[in-house]
Amino acid sequence: MTPTQAPALRRVAAAALVGTTIEFYDFFLYGTAAALVFGRVFFPGLGTTGSLLAAFSVYAVAFLARPVGAVLFGHYGDRLGRKTTLVGSLLLMGVSTALVGLLPGYGAWGIWAPVLLVVLRFGQGIGLGGEWGGAALLLAEHAPAGRRGRYGGYLQLGPCAGFFLANAVFLALSEGLSREAFLAWGWRVPFLASAVLVAFGLFVRLKVAESPLFAGQPDRPRVPVLELLRGHGRAVLLGGASIMVGYTVFYLTTTYALAHATADLGLAGGLVLGALLTGVVVKAGTVWLSAGWGDRYGRRLTLLVSTAVLALWSLALFPLLETARPALVAGALVCSMAVLGLHFGPIASYLPELFPTRLRYTGVALSYNLGGVVGGATAPLVATRLTAAYGTAVPVGWYAAGMGVLSLLALRALPETRGRDLAAVRPGSLAVEGG
Known part of the structure; x- marks a missing residue:
């Protein structure tokens, strides 16, 4: 890398980190609010389990929207460019999030309040569906x-930072305000603050140069998603399946565990949020480690080992939570986040290496977000029903371990990509020119 290349690459890394931090801050806000307040604000009268299921159902709407965002922003990202498309995804996410902060509750607007919440959550999902893939590219x-794995690690620090910010703000407000004030207006502050963060993110992102591979690719697809599914459908499905266990365990550890620990086990919300904040700092460290391991030992090998560890850990996580002992619960949440970091570290370099340049935005975005639909959208809902049916969260661990087995099978069917020349990925296969 020449001295003139190094500053440009650092600007790209900074823009990816800042933009993804803001996007995931916005996205994670809803998960925390769903666990703590949205059942009471938007779905009163449904009972404890009913209101929580309703809040988590709206939460899942964004995951269903993410493949739509992947196709929409992937279309323009593969035709017009990565940089311009990423500006649009950041704006959509920011506007949707800020409007949630202004939305009246059920007591003021009746049924229109949850209906509009669904619309705005859908907008969040579309925005995030186009964000991660473009930033990874x-x-x-x-x-x-x-060094592709190492620089991909910068991107994967963004969700860690976004999660930390979202939960730190909620923790400060929930601990610093009375319960009445928090439910009345305090929960809205983090959503409204998104407008300021998005303005900063746009300032950083607009200074980034366009991808050199895209700029040097004169052949632009007319309808990227159709060409992708015809020639690379297997890579899309296997890529999504390979990461779905990470989504499953992440949202079980964060959104579901927060609701279960506070509503069912009687633990203080501050304790759980504090443990998750500690855990996400540890997760950032393990993300950085495994991103580097992907360069040294291979992306696929690193993912195979981390996925197996994640599946085994799932069997221990929920029995530890069920003890309701603060020290064990906090330790379990921190350990879970650490293992998740090992899984997520190589993904930002692995998925782009599976697709050719002319279809890469759509391919990466779609596979990443399909993994989110299967893993993230359903996990809190399935966990809530399993706990209600069996009177314990222990069966949830077996559900997560089963997802881990499916991810391992998908990884076994995918190739190793370390050192792959991105310009040489052949259309229509998982191989490379000359490979």
Whole structure:
């Protein structure tokens, strides 16, 4: 890498980190609010389990919207460019999030309040559906092959930072305000603050250069998603399946565990949020480690090992939570986040290496978000029903471990991609030119 290349790559890494931090801050806000307040604000009268299921159902709407966002923003990202498309995804997410903060509750607007909440949550999902894939491409297509995993690690720190910010703000407000004030207006502050963060993110992102691989690719697809599914449908499905266990365990550890620990086990919300904040700091460290391991040992190998560990850990997580002992619960949540970091570290370099340049935005975005639909959208709902049916959350661990087995099978069917020349990925296969 020449001295003139290094500053440009650092700007790309900073833009990816800042933009993804803001997008995931916005996205994670809803998960925390769903666990703590949205059942009471938007779904009163349904009972404890009913209101929680309703809040989690709206929560799942964004995951269903994410493949739509992947196709929409992937279309323009593969035709017009990565940079312009990422500006649009950030704006959509920011506007949707800020409007949630202004939305009256059920007591003021009746049924229209939850209806509009669904619409805005759908907008969040579309925005995030186009964000991660484009940001991953900017880094992957700028970085040298031997350090692609390391630079992909910068992107994967964004969700950690976004999660930390979202939960830290909620923790400060929930602990600093009375319960009445928090339910009345305090929960709205983090959503409204998104407008300021998005303005900063746009300032950073607009200074980034377009991807050199995209700029040098004159052949632009007319309808990227159709060409992708015809020639790379297997890679899309296997790529999504390979990461769905990470989504499953992440949202069980965060959104579901927060609701279960506070509503069913009687633990203080501050204790659980504090443990999750500690855990996400540890997760950032393990993300950084495994991103580097992907460069050294291979993306697929790192993912195979981390996925197996994640599946085994799932069997221990929920029995530890069920003890309702604060020290054990906090330790379990921190350990879970640490293992999740090992899984997520190599993904930002692995998925871009599976698709050719002319279809890469759509391919990466769609596979990443399909994994989110199967893993993230359903996990809190399935966990809530399993706990209600069996009177314990222990069966939830077996559900998560089963998802881990499916991810392992998908990884076994995918190739190793370390050192792959992104310009040489062949249309219509998982191989490369000359490979």
